[in-house]
Amino acid sequence: MSKWFEQAAMGRYVAQKERAFFAQYAAAGKMRVAQLGGSWLEPSENIVRVPEDVVMKADAMAWARGALDMLLLPHSHEYGGCPLRSLAEASAALQAGGRLVLTGFNPHSLWYASGWFDGVRLPERRHCLALPDLKRHAQALGFAVEYGKFMVYLPPVKGGGAIRFWQGLEKAGDRWWPQHAAVYGLVLVKQAAGVHPLPECRLQTDEAPLVLGAVRVSDSGG
Secondary structure, three states: OHHHHHHOHHHHHHHHHHHHHHHOOOOOOOOOEEEEOOHHHOOOOOOEEEOOOOOOEOOEOOEOOOOEEEEEEEOHHHHOOOHHHHHHHHHHHEEEEEEEEEEEEOOOOOOOOOOOOOOOOOOOHHHOOOHHHHHHHHHHOOEEEEEEEEEOOOOOOOOHHHHHHOOHHHHHHHHHOHHHOOEEEEEEEEOOOOOOOOHHHOOOOOOOOOOEOOOOOOOOOO
16 A cells, blocks of 8 residues: 555655645644554654554554544555444544544546556555445444545546646646545544444454553653
8 A cells, every 4th residue: 555655656646635634634732643554644753653653453443442532544444354344443442522534535536447446556446435425424423524625636647747747637626526536535523422333344253352542652852
Protein backbone atom coordinates (compact mmCIF):
# COMPACT_ATOMS: atom_id res chain seq x y z
CA MET A 1 0.00 0.00 0.00
CA SER A 2 2.61 2.55 1.05
CA LYS A 3 4.84 1.77 -1.95
CA TRP A 4 2.24 3.02 -4.44
CA PHE A 5 1.77 6.29 -2.53
CA GLU A 6 5.52 6.79 -2.20
CA GLN A 7 6.88 5.56 -5.53
CA ALA A 8 4.24 5.93 -8.28
CA ALA A 9 3.74 9.38 -9.80
CA MET A 10 -0.03 9.22 -9.37
CA GLY A 11 0.38 7.77 -5.90
CA ARG A 12 2.50 10.72 -4.83
CA TYR A 13 -0.07 13.07 -6.35
CA VAL A 14 -2.89 11.45 -4.37
CA ALA A 15 -0.78 11.46 -1.20
CA GLN A 16 -0.23 15.21 -1.54
CA LYS A 17 -3.98 15.82 -1.79
CA GLU A 18 -4.72 13.61 1.18
CA ARG A 19 -2.02 15.15 3.36
CA ALA A 20 -3.78 18.51 3.00
CA PHE A 21 -7.07 16.89 4.03
CA PHE A 22 -5.69 15.12 7.11
CA ALA A 23 -3.59 18.13 8.13
CA GLN A 24 -6.79 20.01 9.02
CA TYR A 25 -7.48 17.50 11.81
CA ALA A 26 -4.24 15.74 12.70
CA ALA A 27 -2.71 18.44 14.91
CA ALA A 28 -2.78 16.22 17.96
CA GLY A 29 -2.00 18.65 20.78
CA LYS A 30 -3.02 16.93 24.03
CA MET A 31 -5.51 14.62 22.34
CA ARG A 32 -5.09 10.86 22.19
CA VAL A 33 -4.68 10.33 18.46
CA ALA A 34 -3.77 7.14 16.60
CA GLN A 35 -3.14 6.45 12.93
CA LEU A 36 -3.35 3.08 11.20
CA GLY A 37 -1.02 2.76 8.24
CA GLY A 38 -0.29 5.56 5.80
CA SER A 39 3.34 6.29 6.65
CA TRP A 40 3.31 8.54 3.58
CA LEU A 41 1.12 10.99 5.53
CA GLU A 42 4.20 12.14 7.45
CA PRO A 43 2.20 12.36 10.69
CA SER A 44 3.02 14.35 13.78
CA GLU A 45 5.39 12.67 16.26
CA ASN A 46 2.61 13.02 18.86
CA ILE A 47 0.41 10.56 16.99
CA VAL A 48 0.57 6.88 17.92
CA ARG A 49 1.22 5.06 14.66
CA VAL A 50 0.34 1.51 13.67
CA PRO A 51 2.43 -0.53 12.99
CA GLU A 52 5.42 1.67 13.91
CA ASP A 53 4.47 2.11 17.60
CA VAL A 54 2.04 -0.76 18.13
CA VAL A 55 1.03 -3.72 15.97
CA MET A 56 -2.60 -4.42 15.09
CA LYS A 57 -4.95 -4.55 12.11
CA ALA A 58 -7.73 -2.18 11.15
CA ASP A 59 -10.33 -4.94 11.46
CA ALA A 60 -8.87 -6.26 14.74
CA MET A 61 -7.89 -3.20 16.76
CA ALA A 62 -6.54 -3.64 20.27
CA TRP A 63 -7.46 -0.33 21.83
CA ALA A 64 -9.49 -0.28 25.03
CA ARG A 65 -13.02 1.04 24.60
CA GLY A 66 -13.06 4.80 24.46
CA ALA A 67 -9.25 4.99 24.54
CA LEU A 68 -8.91 7.50 21.68
CA ASP A 69 -10.04 11.03 20.90
CA MET A 70 -9.23 10.68 17.21
CA LEU A 71 -8.41 7.88 14.80
CA LEU A 72 -6.92 8.42 11.34
CA LEU A 73 -7.58 5.77 8.67
CA PRO A 74 -5.84 6.69 5.39
CA HIS A 75 -7.40 3.87 3.33
CA SER A 76 -6.46 1.43 6.12
CA HIS A 77 -9.95 -0.07 6.36
CA GLU A 78 -9.89 -0.97 2.65
CA TYR A 79 -6.85 -3.23 2.90
CA GLY A 80 -8.20 -5.43 5.71
CA GLY A 81 -10.47 -8.42 5.43
CA CYS A 82 -13.66 -6.49 6.19
CA PRO A 83 -14.04 -2.69 5.87
CA LEU A 84 -17.28 -2.71 7.86
CA ARG A 85 -15.60 -4.50 10.74
CA SER A 86 -12.90 -1.82 10.70
CA LEU A 87 -15.56 0.86 11.14
CA ALA A 88 -17.05 -1.04 14.08
CA GLU A 89 -13.62 -1.40 15.68
CA ALA A 90 -13.00 2.32 15.22
CA SER A 91 -16.30 3.16 16.88
CA ALA A 92 -15.41 1.03 19.89
CA ALA A 93 -11.95 2.60 20.24
CA LEU A 94 -13.23 6.19 20.19
CA GLN A 95 -14.78 7.99 23.11
CA ALA A 96 -18.10 9.76 22.66
CA GLY A 97 -17.46 12.91 20.65
CA GLY A 98 -14.28 11.42 19.19
CA ARG A 99 -13.52 11.75 15.51
CA LEU A 100 -12.77 9.18 12.85
CA VAL A 101 -10.95 10.77 9.91
CA LEU A 102 -10.66 8.54 6.87
CA THR A 103 -10.06 8.48 3.15
CA GLY A 104 -11.38 5.94 0.69
CA PHE A 105 -11.17 5.10 -2.99
CA ASN A 106 -14.39 5.68 -4.89
CA PRO A 107 -15.40 2.50 -6.78
CA HIS A 108 -17.59 4.62 -9.08
CA SER A 109 -14.84 6.96 -10.24
CA LEU A 110 -13.08 7.30 -13.57
CA TRP A 111 -10.58 4.77 -12.19
CA TYR A 112 -13.14 1.95 -12.18
CA ALA A 113 -11.80 0.18 -15.30
CA SER A 114 -8.12 0.97 -14.70
CA GLY A 115 -7.11 -2.43 -13.37
CA TRP A 116 -5.38 -0.68 -10.46
CA PHE A 117 -7.78 -2.18 -7.89
CA ASP A 118 -5.63 -5.28 -7.62
CA GLY A 119 -4.85 -5.39 -3.90
CA VAL A 120 -1.30 -4.21 -4.57
CA ARG A 121 -1.42 -0.71 -6.00
CA LEU A 122 -4.97 -0.06 -4.79
CA PRO A 123 -7.17 -2.24 -2.58
CA GLU A 124 -9.43 -4.78 -4.22
CA ARG A 125 -12.56 -3.11 -5.57
CA ARG A 126 -14.82 -5.30 -3.40
CA HIS A 127 -13.26 -3.67 -0.32
CA CYS A 128 -13.89 -0.11 -1.55
CA LEU A 129 -17.18 1.21 -0.22
CA ALA A 130 -19.21 3.66 -2.24
CA LEU A 131 -19.69 6.85 -0.25
CA PRO A 132 -23.47 6.39 0.33
CA ASP A 133 -22.85 2.86 1.64
CA LEU A 134 -20.05 3.99 3.93
CA LYS A 135 -22.20 6.80 5.34
CA ARG A 136 -25.10 4.41 5.94
CA HIS A 137 -22.97 1.90 7.83
CA ALA A 138 -21.22 4.66 9.77
CA GLN A 139 -24.55 6.08 10.89
CA ALA A 140 -25.67 2.61 11.99
CA LEU A 141 -22.57 2.51 14.20
CA GLY A 142 -23.43 5.80 15.86
CA PHE A 143 -21.36 8.18 13.73
CA ALA A 144 -22.50 11.53 12.37
CA VAL A 145 -20.88 13.11 9.32
CA GLU A 146 -19.10 16.35 10.22
CA TYR A 147 -17.27 17.05 6.97
CA GLY A 148 -16.66 15.46 3.61
CA LYS A 149 -14.41 16.21 0.66
CA PHE A 150 -13.89 14.78 -2.82
CA MET A 151 -10.36 14.66 -4.23
CA VAL A 152 -8.54 13.75 -7.45
CA TYR A 153 -10.46 14.03 -10.72
CA LEU A 154 -7.61 13.05 -13.00
CA PRO A 155 -7.87 9.81 -15.01
CA PRO A 156 -5.58 6.96 -13.89
CA VAL A 157 -2.44 8.08 -15.74
CA LYS A 158 1.08 7.00 -14.83
CA GLY A 159 3.61 9.72 -15.66
CA GLY A 160 4.16 13.18 -14.28
CA GLY A 161 3.72 14.74 -17.73
CA ALA A 162 0.26 13.21 -18.11
CA ILE A 163 -0.68 14.38 -14.63
CA ARG A 164 0.23 17.95 -15.55
CA PHE A 165 -1.68 17.65 -18.84
CA TRP A 166 -4.92 16.69 -17.07
CA GLN A 167 -4.66 19.23 -14.24
CA GLY A 168 -7.57 21.24 -15.66
CA LEU A 169 -9.94 18.45 -14.70
CA GLU A 170 -9.47 19.20 -11.01
CA LYS A 171 -11.49 22.42 -11.02
CA ALA A 172 -13.98 21.13 -13.57
CA GLY A 173 -14.57 17.89 -11.69
CA ASP A 174 -15.00 19.61 -8.35
CA ARG A 175 -17.73 21.73 -9.88
CA TRP A 176 -19.51 19.42 -12.30
CA TRP A 177 -19.06 15.78 -11.25
CA PRO A 178 -17.74 15.58 -7.65
CA GLN A 179 -19.32 12.15 -7.10
CA HIS A 180 -16.87 10.69 -9.65
CA ALA A 181 -13.69 11.75 -7.85
CA ALA A 182 -11.14 9.00 -7.30
CA VAL A 183 -10.88 9.65 -3.55
CA TYR A 184 -13.20 10.90 -0.84
CA GLY A 185 -12.40 12.03 2.68
CA LEU A 186 -14.75 11.97 5.66
CA VAL A 187 -14.70 13.27 9.20
CA LEU A 188 -17.10 11.28 11.38
CA VAL A 189 -18.04 12.12 14.96
CA LYS A 190 -19.00 9.35 17.36
CA GLN A 191 -22.30 10.03 19.04
CA ALA A 192 -23.09 9.08 22.63
CA ALA A 193 -25.61 6.43 21.56
CA GLY A 194 -24.67 2.77 21.74
CA VAL A 195 -23.04 0.86 18.91
CA HIS A 196 -25.03 -1.67 16.90
CA PRO A 197 -23.10 -4.79 15.81
CA LEU A 198 -22.75 -5.51 12.11
CA PRO A 199 -23.69 -9.14 11.36
CA GLU A 200 -21.78 -9.02 8.06
CA CYS A 201 -18.47 -8.85 9.92
CA ARG A 202 -19.06 -10.48 13.28
CA LEU A 203 -15.84 -12.06 14.50
CA GLN A 204 -15.80 -15.86 14.34
CA THR A 205 -13.32 -16.58 17.13
CA ASP A 206 -13.32 -17.81 20.71
CA GLU A 207 -10.11 -16.00 21.61
CA ALA A 208 -10.32 -13.14 24.09
CA PRO A 209 -9.43 -9.82 22.44
CA LEU A 210 -6.19 -8.09 23.27
CA VAL A 211 -6.84 -4.78 25.00
CA LEU A 212 -4.55 -1.78 25.14
CA GLY A 213 -5.11 1.37 27.10
CA ALA A 214 -4.43 4.80 25.67
CA VAL A 215 -0.79 5.09 24.71
CA ARG A 216 1.11 8.16 25.80
CA VAL A 217 3.89 9.36 23.53
CA SER A 218 6.72 11.00 25.40
CA ASP A 219 7.68 14.55 24.55
CA SER A 220 10.90 14.61 22.53
CA GLY A 221 12.00 17.56 24.58
CA GLY A 222 12.28 15.32 27.67
